[in-house]
Amino acid sequence: MLTVEGLRSRYGRIEVLHGIDIEVASGEIVTVVGANGAGKTTLLKCLSGIQPVSAGSILFRGETLTTVPAHARVRRGLAQSPEGRQIFTNLTVEENLRLGAYVFADAKVDTDMQDAFTMFPILKEKRNLAAGGLSGGQQQMLAIARALMARPSCLLLDEPSMGLAPILVAQIFDVVKNMKALDVTVLLVEQNAFGALSIADRGYVMETGHVTLSGPAAELITDERIRAAYLGI
Amino acid sequence: MPEFLQFLLSGITVGAVYALVALGFTIIYNASGVVNFAQGEFVMLGGMITVFTYAAGLPLPLAALIAILATAAIGVALNTLAIAPARGAPVVSLIIITIGASILIRGATQLVFDKQLHRFPAFSGDTPIAIGGATILPQSLWVISGAFAIFLLLWLFFTRTLIGRAVLATANNRVAAQLVGINTNFVMTLSFAMSAAIGALAGVLVTPITLTSYNIGLAFALKGFAAAMIGGMGNPKGALVGGLLLGILEAMTAGYISSQYKDATAFIVILVVLFAMPQGLFGSKSTDRV
Numbered sequence: 001m002l003t004v005e006g007l008r009s010r011y012g013r014i015e016v017l018h019g020i021d022i023e024v025a026s027g028e029i030v031t032v033v034g035a036n037g038a039g040k041t042t043l044l045k046c047l048s049g050i051q052p053v054s055a056g057s058i059l060f061r062g063e064t065l066t067t068v069p070a071h072a073r074v075r076r077g078l079a080q081s082p083e084g085r086q087i088f089t090n091l092t093v094e095e096n097l098r099l100g101a102y103v104f105a106d107a108k109v110d111t112d113m114q115d116a117f118t119m120f121p122i123l124k125e126k127r128n129l130a131a132g133g134l135s136g137g138q139q140q141m142l143a144i145a146r147a148l149m150a151r152p153s154c155l156l157l158d159e160p161s162m163g164l165a166p167i168l169v170a171q172i173f174d175v176v177k178n179m180k181a182l183d184v185t186v187l188l189v190e191q192n193a194f195g196a197l198s199i200a201d202r203g204y205v206m207e208t209g210h211v212t213l214s215g216p217a218a219e220l221i222t223d224e225r226i227r228a229a230y231l232g233i
Numbered sequence: 234m235p236e237f238l239q240f241l242l243s244g245i246t247v248g249a250v251y252a253l254v255a256l257g258f259t260i261i262y263n264a265s266g267v268v269n270f271a272q273g274e275f276v277m278l279g280g281m282i283t284v285f286t287y288a289a290g291l292p293l294p295l296a297a298l299i300a301i302l303a304t305a306a307i308g309v310a311l312n313t314l315a316i317a318p319a320r321g322a323p324v325v326s327l328i329i330i331t332i333g334a335s336i337l338i339r340g341a342t343q344l345v346f347d348k349q350l351h352r353f354p355a356f357s358g359d360t361p362i363a364i365g366g367a368t369i370l371p372q373s374l375w376v377i378s379g380a381f382a383i384f385l386l387l388w389l390f391f392t393r394t395l396i397g398r399a400v401l402a403t404a405n406n407r408v409a410a411q412l413v414g415i416n417t418n419f420v421m422t423l424s425f426a427m428s429a430a431i432g433a434l435a436g437v438l439v440t441p442i443t444l445t446s447y448n449i450g451l452a453f454a455l456k457g458f459a460a461a462m463i464g465g466m467g468n469p470k471g472a473l474v475g476g477l478l479l480g481i482l483e484a485m486t487a488g489y490i491s492s493q494y495k496d497a498t499a500f501i502v503i504l505v506v507l508f509a510m511p512q513g514l515f516g517s518k519s520t521d522r523v
Contacts, residue, residue, distance in 0.1 A: 074414030
């Protein structure tokens with residue numbers, strides 16, 4: 001579904017991704033874990049098109065995305081729930097969800113919104129309130145729900161557990177796990193390596209702009225080097 | 234009493250024009266955070282282009298339409314040539330660019346057209362209508378209904394249409410807007426086109442009353458800015474109320490005190506509002522979650 005080859009990206013003159021190769025097959029949950037500053041978020045930004053790519057290629061469902069602008073990638077089935085949620089704080093919860101389906105104007109938008117409310121009942125309760133007033137966990141739910149409104153075939157999730165209480169982290173990871181039932185492929189970027197690897201099929205480990213390890217999540221989670229470096233065990 | 238009513242009516246007329254200029258400020262500010270000081274030049278262009286296309290023999294409605302469309306195109310050009318390439322620059326730099334653009338537009342108009350005062354006939358004649366001892370020009374009614382109609386259309390646009398919400402979303406979070414599939418460049422283009430068209434419409438409506446010339450833009454920009462600040466920058470309702478309030482205050486000052494102090498009113502009111510309620514009358518308190 002998604003093939004990334006030799007991806008390089010820079011902020012000004014400083015290169016932060018030094019040739020990333022990643023492969024995500026249809027129906028998989030793939031996670032990219034690594035410490036703060038490893039380039040995980042930059043990688044997702046390159047995929048969604050809000051960060052320029054200096055070399056390499058992104059192939060999504062047989063099409064090269066590298067030159068496609070960010071807003072047009074959503075139409076092709078690639079949606080991102082960005083780091084720090086980035087919801088529209090001065091619009092209502094419902095308006096946020098409606099804008100998630102900005103590229104659509106059919107009746108399915110309404111049923112999709114009902115599905116979102118079923119998945120996150122708290123959002124239905126607060127549908128007419130300004131999204132900026134939601135708690136961190138609720139904003140995260142809204143960010144994921146908004147991305148799903150775009151009917152993605154592949155969902156890019158950036159640090160969905162960041163800054164949340166443990167009980168909410170578990171809830172969010174459950175939601176991600178259930179994406180398989182919705183036929184949505186997931187690329188999950190996380191600092192919470194243990195949580196992410198326990199729900200993923202495969203994983204990549206990133207360090208300072210390189211992929212240093214990759215393999216089935218079940219193997220990575222028991223790998224001594226990972227346990228020492230990221231799990232603190 | 235008829236005196237008061239007369240001042241009130243002329244205040245509302247002028248205020249309606251300020252409100253239109255302030256609405257123009259509001260749209261661009263909402264989409265980009267930029268206060269576009271070339272907004273007054275759009276008013277001037279609306280009047281001037283109508284004058285010259287009408288003089289060339291076109292019927293007035295067609296001349297006005299051409300003026301509005303041409304001004305909208307100039308607004309788009311301002312965004313494409315000057316604002317968009319400087320994206321990422323601090324907002325203050327962008328505001329200075331708009332001041333530079335306004336000087337350029339003023340100079341170009343002076344060269345392309347001339348430096349004379351112009352007018353074209355009022356839409357429905359010049360016979361004043363008597364209301365309770367005071368009188369109002371038919372053209373004033375055009376100006377006032379124009380302001381209310383534009384306000385209503387904008388309100389519907391921002392609250393009832395998806396593209397309107399997309400403009401608000403772009404203003405609130407540009408990156409997130411792109412991530413949901415909004416073409417934010419198009420939103421900026423649209424905002425400048427709408428804003429310029431509204432400014433031009435104000436110019437078309439008001440020229441039969443106040444006349445126009447290449448250098449009237451600055452005064453409209455300052456008054457419209459004052460109106461937008463009084464109402465709360467970025468809020469269409471604030472722009473309307475702020476415009477009318479400023480127009481009425483000016484007319485009352487001119488009528489009861491002295492017309493020499495008329496222009497000072499706007500700036501005294503700005504100071505009072507900013508000291509007492511920095512967000513303006515309708516501005517929402519800005520809060521940031523960290």
